[in-house]
Every structure is written in structure tokens, then in C-alpha cells.
Amino acid sequence: MLDSLRDATKSWVATIFIALLVMSFAVWGIQDFLGAAPTTDIAKVAGTPISRERFERHYRDELRRIEQRTGQSIADRQARELGLDRQALTNLIDQIAMERVAVDLGLNVSQRSVLGYLKSIPNATDATGRINTQWLQFVLQESQMTEAQLLDTIRGGLLRDQVTNTILTGLNLPDGLASALNYARRERRTVEYLKLDPAILGNVPDLDEAGLKKYYADNGIRFRRPEYRAVSLLVLSPTELAKTATVSEDEIKRIYEAAKATYVVPEERKFEQIRFKDEAAARDGAERLARGEDFEAVALLQGMKTGETKIGTAKAGDSTIPRQAFETAVNVPTAPIKGPFGWIILRATEITPGSSKTLEDVRTEIRDRLAQDQAKTRIIELTREIEEALGAGTSLEEAAGKAKLTLRSIPAINAQGKGLQDEVIDGLPQDSEFLRLVQEGETGRDSEFLFAKDGSYYLYRVDKVIPASQPALEDIKDKVLLTWRQETLAAKLQERANEILDRAKKGESLKTIGESMGIAPLISNPPLARGGETPEFSRLLTQSVFAAKAGGIVSGPVSFGQSVIVAQVKAITTNEDPSEAQIAPLYTQRIRQSVAGDIAGSFTNWVRTAHPASIYEDRIQSSGSGAAEIR
Known part of the structure; x- marks a missing residue:
């Protein structure tokens, strides 16, 4: 979150937001605001005005997020034509309204939490773990913000996280939903299929010069060189x-001494303990243990329950564990010890040796x-x-x-x-x-x-x-011819596939059709998985297979190459692989996350109703007046 801070220049301040969660919500009706206007407030929500400068920064940040997710750059004009500017304004309005809801609910973020978050940002701290002041000053300078504004922006993002985390805590799925979707995921389909390779078409002659020129003239735009x-x-x-x-060596030594404690790992032990009512009972217990009686059995004699002796692990130097407990060998009881709550005997059942790293x-x-x-x-x-x-x-x-x-x-x-x-x-x-x-x-x-x-x-x-240009045919002749050939082969193969579909629908089996064409039918092994892809069955073809009923026939492209497949659904089964025991909970978690997104969206709609926003059209467009209300 906190994306409203980013400056359109994308300098140091961008680091602050790269790891932050940003919740994007659906776009609601906002009139276009592409016209030029003076620098002033363009909207208001929950008593908070939104300046044109703040919106533009937020819009640029939203654009960067989309580009990072898609891996493609988007020109400003294209983004506005797609309505991404309107989405950005809605998103900014939602964030401000959400912060108001957090305040209304009495939520707060401490200064310590804000500073802790700031320190977690890459490049924010130096080798000693302190804030890098030069880095901070550069951030403030580039973003044209004060230190207080920076901390307030971080606080706002953490507040919004508190609200969304609160409404989604303890989310339970509707009865049967996870089971039904898991069942669909586990469904498998076995198909019989014919694979039509380009070789069955025989020799497809290339275009002559006149035909190639006509093809290029008709499809020249596809070969145009971009700018x-x-x-x-x-x-x-x-x-x-x-x-x-x-x-320098002196600097290395200084840092080592300053952080020396972090290079020392103390010994860790897992302990068991017997409690005694007085010293006499403790000494009697010690004698029993010395004679070889079982530690747990001695504890039972003192009225303790089975398993009650286990008290967990502790590291050397832990003030809650007597020093003597770290001086005995593994499974060797200590002598009776008088603790703050009575007499005890301890033993270490596991010992993890400590370690320390030297300067070297x-x-x-x-x-x-x-x-x-x-x-x-x-x-x-x-x-x-x-x-x-x-x-x-x-x-x-x-x-x-x-x-x-x-x-x-x-x-x-x-x-x-x-x-x-x-x-x-x-x-x-x-x-x-x-x-x-x-x-x-x-x-x-x-x-x-x-x-x-x-x-x-x-x-x-x-x-x-x-500038963009149209290359001469002679300069890209091989590329044009290759494109034509690929398209021609694909069209002819699909014609053959359609012929097979027609014959199969009239009752002929794929085996009979294949024999007449000299193609041996194949069986998918292993069965196809919903939404999956194999070297032969493309995702598109797999979707068609699962959309068909038992006995249904479909066709589609292979994953790689130009071949076309005609397939018939022969069997519908369920995957009973033992690994499902680990996969099912993970899939259920994905379902829960999807449902959580729906709930978050519904909550956002409520926030919009509770805090409607006003868009000042007369300050956004060059003409018109009044305010539009977003609900």
C-alpha cells in the first residue's frame, strides 16, 4: 500500500512501496477528466480533499504496478483510453475512505510500528541497523515530502491493513464449496485422439511472385516495423x-565488535523437570534417579501427570533456568535445586551446542x-x-x-x-x-x-x-513467405480436422477414420487434468475436452508446433493420488483467498456508501460544472 507517496519521477522513493500490499477495487462510474485544469482539488471523500498532484502521483504508481504484473509497458494515452486513470482515482478514494473507517473503529498504529516498517524497507538502514540518514534525506527531497508526511503515509497504509485483516480474520468457506471445487480439480479425462501433422498434407507449393506480392499487399500492416x-x-x-x-581493517573490526553478540549462538537445551513438595522429597527423588529409576516414574510418585515434566527449550544464560541445569550431561539429572516456587530436579534430554564466529x-x-x-x-x-x-x-x-x-x-x-x-x-x-x-x-x-x-x-x-516504417518486400521476403506458409498449413489442417469431426458425428469411430487416413489413434496417458497442459494437448484444447460430455468430440491445436488434434472423451475418472492429502489443503486455501477477495470487495462497496465521494467535474474538465457523487 502507501502507493500514494510515489512520485512520477520514480527515484529513491519508489523503493518504499515495492514490497507493500495494494488492494485494487473495481472501477465505478466516474466521468472522464482528461482536460487540462488548474492545480487544485479534484475530489473529496470523508472530509479529505484530493489534489490533482496527489492523484497524478497515485495514477502513475498504479500504472507501474500494472506494468510490473504484466511485464509490458503502457503508454499514457493507451492507459487513459482503457480507463486506468478512472480506476486509479477510485482506488485512491477507496484508500482514503478506508483510513477514515479505521479511525472510526478506534484503530491506531504506534510510532514504533511505523519506524519498524520504515526500517524493513530495502536500503533504509546501514550496516549497524540504523536509518540511513542520507538515504532518508534523498527520499524526502525527491518526493518533496517532510519526514512527518512520510511517516503519516506509512501509518495510513498500516491502518488500512488493520481494517482488511480484521474483517477477513476467521473466514470460513460455505459448506461443501471447497469439496465441490476440489472434486472438479481432481477430475481426470482419458481421450482417444488423432494427431494431424503437416506431413499428411503432402507438398504444399509456395506462392509464386505475384501471389506473394498480393499477400504482402493485403497483410502489410502485420509486417510494419514499429518506431x-x-x-x-x-x-x-x-x-x-x-x-x-x-x-579499512579498523572499520571491519569496529562493526564486528558492535555486532559481536549476533555472531554468538548460545547452547540450547530441551528440559524436563520434576517438582517436589519439600527438600526431603527432592533428596529422596534424587536417590531414586541415581539408582536408575525412570525419570517419568519418579515424577508420577510426586503427583505429576504423564508428560507434565516437559518444560520446553532454553538457551544458556536464560535467567528462568538454574545455572546447574546447563552443567550436566544429556539425560543426567541435576542435584535437587531450591527454586522460587519450591524444590526441583531437571535434566536435559537434548543439547544443541552453541557456536560463535570469529572475526576471520x-x-x-x-x-x-x-x-x-x-x-x-x-x-x-x-x-x-x-x-x-x-x-x-x-x-x-x-x-x-x-x-x-x-x-x-x-x-x-x-x-x-x-x-x-x-x-x-x-x-x-x-x-x-x-x-x-x-x-x-x-x-x-x-x-x-x-x-x-x-x-x-x-x-x-x-x-x-x-519512425515506424513499412519495409520493402525484398528485405523481408523470407519472413513473409514463412508467415504465409504457417497460416496456410494451419488452415488446411483445420479443414481436415473438421472433416474428421463431421464423420465422427455421423457414427464413425476415430479408429476407423484414422485407418482410412493412415493415422493410428492414440490414448492420453496419463489422463488429462483440468486446466492442465501437456506437450501435445494445449491449454485451449484441454479446456475443450473438459467442456465436452462423455463421448464428445473436440479439436484444437497442440502445445508446440503446427499439428492439430481431434479427440474423443472416453472416460471420466477421479485422481486418487496419495499426494492429494497435501494438495487439497493448499487448494482450499486458494479458494479461501478468492472468497476473501469477494468479501473485501463487498466491504469496499459499504465503505463507499458510508463515505460517498464527490468529484468536482468543473475542476477536472475544461467545461461543465457541479459535482458527481460516487456510490
Whole structure:
């Protein structure tokens, strides 16, 4: 959650939100707001105004989440045409209303919880576990927030989590639902099938020159080259910078001494204990144990119940366990001990030896951690140095050279991250927004430093736009011919499959039909699973098989290649594999999560009713007035 904090520049602050849960709800009626408007509030919910700037930040964050989930970049215009801007506004309204519900319910988040969450964010702490102040200042500067605003935003996200977690606690599924869905999941189908390979078509002659030209003329749009862009890319990688970091021996020793306790693992023992009413009884018990009587039997003589002797595990130094208990061998009782609640005898039934790591053991680990810290600090310094140099008119090439950094030149890259020869370009920033930003970037303008998933920061510049173009047929003749051939073979194979379906529906068996075509029928082994896929049965074909009744006949493509399969359902069974004992609970949990999503959606609808939002259309669109209410 907390996604409302992200700035459209995607710099350090993006780290804060990458691990946070964000609940997306369905889009409800909100009129379009694509027109330009002054910077002002565009909506209000639960007494809280929503500024245009806050909405735009939230919208950009929602776009990034979708791109990360789908692995595809989305242009701003396309996103708005799909209504993603309206979804983002609804989502923001829901979050604010949910926080109001949390307050109404008396929920609260302590400052300690907020700081604890902040420390859990990648890059937020240094080697000693304290907040990295340089990192924090950079975050606040880039997001244009105060420290109090940052903490309030985190608190809001944690509040929303409290509400949703509360309403979903103790969720029980309707009677029979899990059983019915598990039964459907375990269903298996055995089919008899004919596999039609392209070879049965014989020789399919290629198009002549005239036919190829006509095919290209009719389908030229499919072969059109997209727009490409030449890009300069500067990446600041903590991994690479750490390789050149200088870490002194004194610093390694200081960190080791400061964290020495974390490198010492005390001995751990599992204990049993007998309680006695007085010293005399305890000494009598000790004598019995010394003679070899069973520990449990002596405990029963003292009125204890079977199994009551077990008191769990403890580590050396635990003040609740007498020191003597850590000085005996395994299964050797202690002498009688007078404890705060009476006389006792203990014994350790299991001993896990302690361990400690010397400076030599952890030297490399500490060195690497300090080098990473130096690299993170150096990244902050470099971003400021380079941005200042660029702001003073220095070229990106000169700024990178002065900082002894490598500026990468990418001659051509399209929206899918491929080059002119359709090759995948490796080594791009691990940021789902990168390709979209490059495609929308202004030529000759240096971007700000942006954050990537691996902790790197990058800056790019679009050097040239290579317009979309229609290649000459001669330049891609082989590709066009291959495409035509694949389509032709697929169409002819489907015609044969349709002929088989017609004959089967008239009563002929697949075996008889296969013999007439010189194709031996096959049996699926093992049986097909619902929603599954095999090297031959594609997911689409499997869906058709499970949609058919017993004896039904279907056709569809194989998973790989151009072959087509015609299949008849021969048997419907249930999987009784022993592994189901482990799988069924996991599947039930998935069902529960799905139901939880439905409940969360219903709760959100109630929140919207309790706290209706107003959208100020006159501040969103260039014309019109009044307010629209979302319910």
C-alpha cells in the first residue's frame, strides 16, 4: 500500500512501496477528466480533499504496478483510453475512505510500528541497523515530502491493513464449496485422439511472385516495423560500485565488535523437570534417579501427570533456568535445586551446542556489507554531482566521463525492448517503466535518475527517433513467405480436422477414420487434468475436452508446433493420488483467498456508501460544472 507517496519521477522513493500490499477495487462510474485544469482539488471523500498532484502521483504508481504484473509497458494515452486513470482515482478514494473507517473503529498504529516498517524497507538502514540518514534525506527531497508526511503515509497504509485483516480474520468457506471445487480439480479425462501433422498434407507449393506480392499487399500492416529510438543510458549499480569500494581493517573490526553478540549462538537445551513438595522429597527423588529409576516414574510418585515434566527449550544464560541445569550431561539429572516456587530436579534430554564466529569467519561478510553501504552512499553522491553538472549545461557524455562512468549507447530499441533485427536487448534497467518512459521521452532531454529493482539508479536520454516504417518486400521476403506458409498449413489442417469431426458425428469411430487416413489413434496417458497442459494437448484444447460430455468430440491445436488434434472423451475418472492429502489443503486455501477477495470487495462497496465521494467535474474538465457523487 502507501502507493500514494510515489512520485512520477520514480527515484529513491519508489523503493518504499515495492514490497507493500495494494488492494485494487473495481472501477465505478466516474466521468472522464482528461482536460487540462488548474492545480487544485479534484475530489473529496470523508472530509479529505484530493489534489490533482496527489492523484497524478497515485495514477502513475498504479500504472507501474500494472506494468510490473504484466511485464509490458503502457503508454499514457493507451492507459487513459482503457480507463486506468478512472480506476486509479477510485482506488485512491477507496484508500482514503478506508483510513477514515479505521479511525472510526478506534484503530491506531504506534510510532514504533511505523519506524519498524520504515526500517524493513530495502536500503533504509546501514550496516549497524540504523536509518540511513542520507538515504532518508534523498527520499524526502525527491518526493518533496517532510519526514512527518512520510511517516503519516506509512501509518495510513498500516491502518488500512488493520481494517482488511480484521474483517477477513476467521473466514470460513460455505459448506461443501471447497469439496465441490476440489472434486472438479481432481477430475481426470482419458481421450482417444488423432494427431494431424503437416506431413499428411503432402507438398504444399509456395506462392509464386505475384501471389506473394498480393499477400504482402493485403497483410502489410502485420509486417510494419514499429518506431525505434536511439538511447544513451547511464546506470549506477551498487554491485559494480561495491567492487571498487575501499574498506579499512579498523572499520571491519569496529562493526564486528558492535555486532559481536549476533555472531554468538548460545547452547540450547530441551528440559524436563520434576517438582517436589519439600527438600526431603527432592533428596529422596534424587536417590531414586541415581539408582536408575525412570525419570517419568519418579515424577508420577510426586503427583505429576504423564508428560507434565516437559518444560520446553532454553538457551544458556536464560535467567528462568538454574545455572546447574546447563552443567550436566544429556539425560543426567541435576542435584535437587531450591527454586522460587519450591524444590526441583531437571535434566536435559537434548543439547544443541552453541557456536560463535570469529572475526576471520565473518571478515568477508562484513567487508561486503560495508562495501555495499559505501556504494549506496556513493550513488547518492554521484546522482547529485551528475544532476548538478547537467543543470549547469554539461553534456551527459562529459558528466559521465568526469565521474569515470560508462555511458551506454543503444542504437535502436522499440517498445518491446528489441533491436532492429528483432533481437532482445540485454542489460536494460530492471524497471517495468523503462521502455514506456523511453518511448514517451523527449529527444535530446536528459531524464532524472530513476530507481530499478536491483537497487541501481539509471538516467537515460533519447538521442533519435527512428519512425515506424513499412519495409520493402525484398528485405523481408523470407519472413513473409514463412508467415504465409504457417497460416496456410494451419488452415488446411483445420479443414481436415473438421472433416474428421463431421464423420465422427455421423457414427464413425476415430479408429476407423484414422485407418482410412493412415493415422493410428492414440490414448492420453496419463489422463488429462483440468486446466492442465501437456506437450501435445494445449491449454485451449484441454479446456475443450473438459467442456465436452462423455463421448464428445473436440479439436484444437497442440502445445508446440503446427499439428492439430481431434479427440474423443472416453472416460471420466477421479485422481486418487496419495499426494492429494497435501494438495487439497493448499487448494482450499486458494479458494479461501478468492472468497476473501469477494468479501473485501463487498466491504469496499459499504465503505463507499458510508463515505460517498464527490468529484468536482468543473475542476477536472475544461467545461461543465457541479459535482458527481460516487456510490
